[in-house]
Amino acid sequence: MSKKNKQGFETRAIHAGQKADPATGAVMMPIYTSSTYEQESPGVHKGYDYSRSANPTRKAFEECIASLENGVAGFGFSSGVAAISACVELLSPGDHVIAMNDLYGGTVRLFNEIKTISQGIEVTYVDMTNMDNVVAAKTDKTKMIFVETPTNPLLRVVDLSAIADFAKAEDILSVCDNTFASPYVQQPLNHGIDIVLHSATKYLGGHSDLIAGALVIGKKDETLIARMANIVNSLGPITGAFDSYLILRSLKTLAIRMERHNANALALAKHFEGHKDIEAIIYPGLESHPQHALASKQMNGFGGIISMNIKGGLEKSTTFLEKTRIFALAESLGGVESLIEHPALMTHASLPKERREAIGITDGLVRLSVGLESLDDLVEDIEQALV
Numbered sequence: 001m002s003k004k005n006k007q008g009f010e011t012r013a014i015h016a017g018q019k020a021d022p023a024t025g026a027v028m029m030p031i032y033t034s035s036t037y038e039q040e041s042p043g044v045h046k047g048y049d050y051s052r053s054a055n056p057t058r059k060a061f062e063e064c065i066a067s068l069e070n071g072v073a074g075f076g077f078s079s080g081v082a083a084i085s086a087c088v089e090l091l092s093p094g095d096h097v098i099a100m101n102d103l104y105g106g107t108v109r110l111f112n113e114i115k116t117i118s119q120g121i122e123v124t125y126v127d128m129t130n131m132d133n134v135v136a137a138k139t140d141k142t143k144m145i146f147v148e149t150p151t152n153p154l155l156r157v158v159d160l161s162a163i164a165d166f167a168k169a170e171d172i173l174s175v176c177d178n179t180f181a182s183p184y185v186q187q188p189l190n191h192g193i194d195i196v197l198h199s200a201t202k203y204l205g206g207h208s209d210l211i212a213g214a215l216v217i218g219k220k221d222e223t224l225i226a227r228m229a230n231i232v233n234s235l236g237p238i239t240g241a242f243d244s245y246l247i248l249r250s251l252k253t254l255a256i257r258m259e260r261h262n263a264n265a266l267a268l269a270k271h272f273e274g275h276k277d278i279e280a281i282i283y284p285g286l287e288s289h290p291q292h293a294l295a296s297k298q299m300n301g302f303g304g305i306i307s308m309n310i311k312g313g314l315e316k317s318t319t320f321l322e323k324t325r326i327f328a329l330a331e332s333l334g335g336v337e338s339l340i341e342h343p344a345l346m347t348h349a350s351l352p353k354e355r356r357e358a359i360g361i362t363d364g365l366v367r368l369s370v371g372l373e374s375l376d377d378l379v380e381d382i383e384q385a386l387v
Contacts, residue, residue, distance in 0.1 A: 009068065009183075010255045012068060013064070013251045013252055013255060014251075016063055016064040016068070017061070018060050018248065032055055034051065035051050036049070051238075052233065052238060053233050055238075057245050058238060058239050058241060058244040060244070061076050061239065061244040061247050062075055062076050062214075064248060065198075065200075065247075065251070066216050068183040069187060069196050069216040070189050071216035072217060072220045073225045074214060074216045075214065075215045075216075075228060076238060077200075077213030077214065077232075077239055078211065078212065078237045078238060078239060079212065080106075080177075080199025080202075082213050083213030084107055084197060084213075085110060085114075086215065087175055087215060088111075088115050088121065089119075089235070090224075091119065091143055091144060092143075093119060093120030094122075095143040096142040097111070098123075098124055098134055098137045098142055098144070098146070099111065099124070099126075099145075100146065100149075100158065101126055102360070103152065104148065105348035105349065105350045105351050107148070122141070128156075128163065129157070129291060131162050131163075138170060138172075142172055144175060145163055145166075145175065146175045147175070148179075149177075150180045150295070152347070152367075153305075153348065154282060154359065154360050155282050155283060155284055155289070157284055157291035157295045157298065157299075159294055160186075160188050160192070160193055161192060164191050173194050174192070174193045174195070175193070175194065176188035176195070176196050179198050179199045179334075180305055180333075181303055182204065182258055183254075184258040185258055185262070186298065188218075189218035191298070195215060197214065198215075199213055200212035200239070200247055201332060203258065203261075204254065205250050205334070205335075206250040207250060213239070261304030261370060261371070262301035262302060262303065264304070264372070264373075265285070265303065265305065266302060268382070269281050269285060272308065275386070276311075277386045278308050278311065279311050279364065280308065281307075282307040282309075283302060283305075283306045283307075284299065284303070285301075285302035304333075305368065307343075307367045307368070309364045310366060311364065312364065313363045314363035316364065317365070320366065320385050321341075321342055321385075323384065324385045325381055325385075326373060327381055327382070332369070333367075337372075337373070338369060338370055338371035338373055338381075339369040340367070341366065341367050342367075343366075344362070344363055347367070
């Protein structure tokens with residue numbers, strides 16, 4: 001248990017940032033839809049003047065996610081990429097970013113097609129599973145290291161403590177996309193990372209019924225917190241009141257959901273490892289995973305995502321995806337229902353084919369978001385789709 005938070009994770013997931021409504025005694029946080037708030041005198045109010053700047057429902061979500069990540073300040077966003085975009089706004093033209101070479105395709109698109117043009121930053125992509133690559137990529141203009149672990153979709157695991165130590169020694173801001181793990185499985189701030197962010201659409205929301213993002217700053221750096229607050233207020237990429245309410249509802253069951261996601265995914269990975277129609281199963285919980293030892297040390301469980309290379313390339317993998325019945329063929333992940341997708345044709349289609357193949361996203365690769373259904377049904381579904 002963190003020294004910053006005396007209560008357990010499950011308790012904080014249910015109560016952090018949320019008190020009974022003083023006006024009615026309502027146990028659940030109300031949805032405050034008001035855009036503006038009455039002031040007692042010009043500039044004198046109860047902490048809220050306009051809901052882009054602050055909203056009580058969003059504030060409860062921000063305080064809860066900050067507590068779960070063991071951070072000091074949380075910010076709610078309209079999407080995961082909005083959170084990433086706001087984070088990159090901390091940089092200045094000419095600044096250099098070292099990023100993991102196996103990132104979510106939307107992040108790469110944001111960096112390459114938007115931020116390098118509109119903001120004038122430079123980005124170098126390296127395999128961060130080898131710290132020598134990070135050290136070699138550093139220049140005197142490097143101001144941010146952006147890591148995703150486990151990565152999407154190849155589930156590579158990066159040593160967060162090593163990244164944080166190097167970044168601190170070089171006075172570089174370190175950022176971790178923790179979407180695939182959730183704060184229940186992994187807490188990057190505890191390893192020294194400066195900023196952690198999420199697509200809250202995924203495990204935080206957990207029910208495939210909202211789009212949102214979150215960002216948490218790990219240390220009491222008033223300048224950094226003030227800069228981020230100003231970015232959010234000035235650009236306005238905020239989480240709406242209703243989505244904030246839905247996430248708060250979902251966070252209450254995050255721990256128990258992640259336990260089931262972890263258990264189902266590990267069981268499926270073990271069951272299908274070595275299957276005659278599968279070239280390789282990629283899952284950090286398997287001893288065959290190259291960073292299994294690190295994942296065992298750094299993570300609380302191994303998450304709910306499995307990737308597998310289907311023998312027969314594009315034709316066979318497409319047929320397999322068309323035949324699943326319980327695993328729905330759809331983008332996204334982290335919901336209670338199981339989803340399956342083809343990275344090369346779906347989530348990572350924005351990457352050039354040469355780059356996809358260079359980092360290992362083959363035409364036979366499929367990604368499974370393992371849900372909370374009965375394990376036997378999930379096993380049967382994959383088996384019948386492989387025939």
